[in-house]
Amino acid sequence: SGEGGALIVIGAGHAGTELAVQAREAGWPGAIRLVGDETALPYHRPPLSKAYLAGTATLDSLHLKARATLEKAGVELLQGRRVQALDPAARRVAFEDGSSIGYARLALATGGRPRPLPAAIAGAAEDADNFHYLRTLADVDRIRRHFAPGARVAIVGGGYIGLEVAAVAIKAGLKVTVLEAADRVLARVTAPRVSSFYEQVHREAGVDLRIGVQVDGFELDAARRRVTGVHCADGERLACDLVIVGIGIVPNTELAAAxxxxxxxxxxxxxxxxxxxxxxxxxxxxxxxxxALYGRSVRLESVPNALEQARSAAAALLGHERPFEIAPWFWSDQYDLKLKMVGLSQGHDQFLLRGSVEQRSFSAFYLKGERVIAVDTVNRPAEFMLARRIVGERRVIPPERLVDDGAPLKSLLQEALPL
Ligand code: FAD
Structure with missing residues (x-):
């Protein structure tokens, strides 16, 4: 029934794009409008700090769906359009230019934006040409212009993004310093033993990795166009040609809240x-x-979660209940290391290692009581698949069996009982 039958999806990232296509697949009869404020065709975000930054992935390989696929699904893509406000009573969304469109159903897939450094610290550096956050394709295209061999890059934040960028930058011949405020890298997501392994790998590769360092300001050139140095709270001053900040994200919830x-x-x-x-x-x-798996509310930042929730949302639009809960999982590629993690390790009371950290092939198990609540695997893809089942199905496996690298996890899984 004309505009009244439309589905509007706000945000054309992993979640929004999947949601739009799946809604059609599930039988949404009306128009589907996928609105995104970025100008590129919807793309994969993970390669931005990996192969795309390294220059080994083309723009074409990044596309989530071909334009023809969207057209075939009858998904109308509104690119470079930012939604300004929602009016749930009138069921309309308003754009920045003052125009508005109506909907029968609305989907919010607005994602997140980089967590900014406090204004008191970033100051005028925010507007400098060589100061960057890394979330979008446009961000990376700008960063790559400064990615010259010999350039000195200061990376603020030793999380996944900071470390992935460090690995690519060092390979590209840049001089890399990572400044992490906590007393170890990846502190939010892994155990100290896994953090120290990653610290060692980066240092061996030539990264100047500094932990427990608070950035408290930046130095700019006379024209205030370029950052020339980073100031740390301990008095250290670091000269640099490029700054990349990766200190987490803030979810885009303003439209919904308003x-x-x-x-x-x-x-x-x-x-x-x-x-x-x-x-x-x-x-x-x-x-x-x-x-339900963790007994608390969570907000996840991962592609598998975005896709899974999108499929549930598409089903819900057509009146079907399709719960999305799977054990959360995530991956990170640094050097030759394929890290794959499942579950959330916060609150674990036991940490067990299986395999060899020295040989760069191991799995780390996080237990709470008898239950395995999370597993990090490094270069162990088969164990990762089994770990997903152990965590998702709440299997109980005796600790001494978990650490016995001679006994295949697969056989343990067959013996194990769900809790
Ligand atoms: P987003 O991808 O953020 O998409 C939301 C879109 O909505 C954006 O395009 C945004 O601009 C747009 N938008 C927001 N508000 C509006 C508005 N008002 N109007 C119009 N459009 C709007 N995850 C993994 O699982 N593995 C990885 O290895 C991994 N690596 C990553 C590397 C990098 C560099 C980054 C940045 C993220 C990485 N992630 C990784 C995280 C993963 O990319 C995100 O979890 C995923 O992109 C979330 O998808 P989303 O659709 O929810 O949100």
């Missing part, structure tokens, strides 16, 4: 991706939900 939806560091959704408004679903990095 429209009166339930929001709590993430748009609140139920197990089927429905928001507190019966006409609105949400998926991806912008959401928060009660995890």
């Amino acid at each position: 429209a009166g939806l339930a929001v709590d560091d993430g748009i609140r959704i139920d197990a089927c991706a429905r928001t507190s408004d019966p006409h609105i679903v949400a998926a991806g990095d912008c959401t928060r939900f009660d995890s």
Whole structure:
């Protein structure tokens, strides 16, 4: 029924693009409008700090869906359009230019944006040509212009993105310094033993990795166009040609909050991706939900979560209940290391290692009581697949068996009982 039958999806990232296509697949009968404020065709974000930054992946290989696929699914892509406000009572969304369109159902897939450094620290550096956050294709295209051999790059933040960028930069011949405020890298997601392994790998590769270092300001050239140095709280001053900041993200929840939806560091959704408004679903990095697996509310930042929630949201739009809960998982590529992690390790009371850290092939198990709540695997793809089942199915495997690298996990899984 004309405009009244339209589905509008806001945000054309992993979640929004999947949601739009899946909604058609599930039988959405009306128009589907996928609105995104970026200008590129929807693309894979993970390669931005990996192969695309390294120059080994082309732009074409980044596309989530071919334009023809979107057309065939009848998904109308509105690129470079930013939604300014929602009016849930009138069921309309308003754009920055003052125009608006109506919807029968709305999907929010607005993702997240880089967490900014406090203004008191970043100051005028925010506007410098060589100061960057890394979230979008446009960010990386700008960064790559400064990616010359010999250039000195200061990376603020030793999380996944900072470390992935460090690995690519050192390979590209840059002089790399990583400044991490915590007392170890990857502190939010891994155990100290895994952090120290990654610290060692980076240092061996030539990265100047500094932990427990607070950045407290930047030095600019006379024209205030370029950052020339980083100041640290301990008095150290570091000359640099390029600054990349990777200190986490902030979920884009402002539209939802202003429209009166339930929001709590993430748009609140139920197990089927429905928001507190019966006409609105949400998926991806912008959401928060009660995890049955962990007994608390969580907000996840990962592609598998975005895709899974998008599929549930698409089903929900057509009145079907398709709960999304899978054990959360994530990956990170640095050097020859393929890190794959499943579960959330916060709150573990036991940490066990299987395999050899020295030989760069191991799995780390995080237990809470008898239960394995998370597993990090390095260069062990088969064990990762089994780890997903152990965590997702809440299997109990005796610790002495978990660490016995001679006994295949597969056989342990067959013996194990669900908790
Ligand atoms: P996003 O990808 O953030 O997409 C949201 C889109 O909505 C954006 O294009 C945004 O501009 C747009 N938008 C927001 N507000 C509006 C508005 N008002 N109007 C119009 N458009 C709007 N995850 C992994 O699992 N593995 C990895 O190895 C990995 N590596 C990563 C590396 C990098 C450099 C980055 C940045 C992220 C990485 N991630 C990785 C995380 C992963 O990319 C995200 O979890 C995923 O992209 C989330 O998808 P999303 O669709 O929810 O959000």
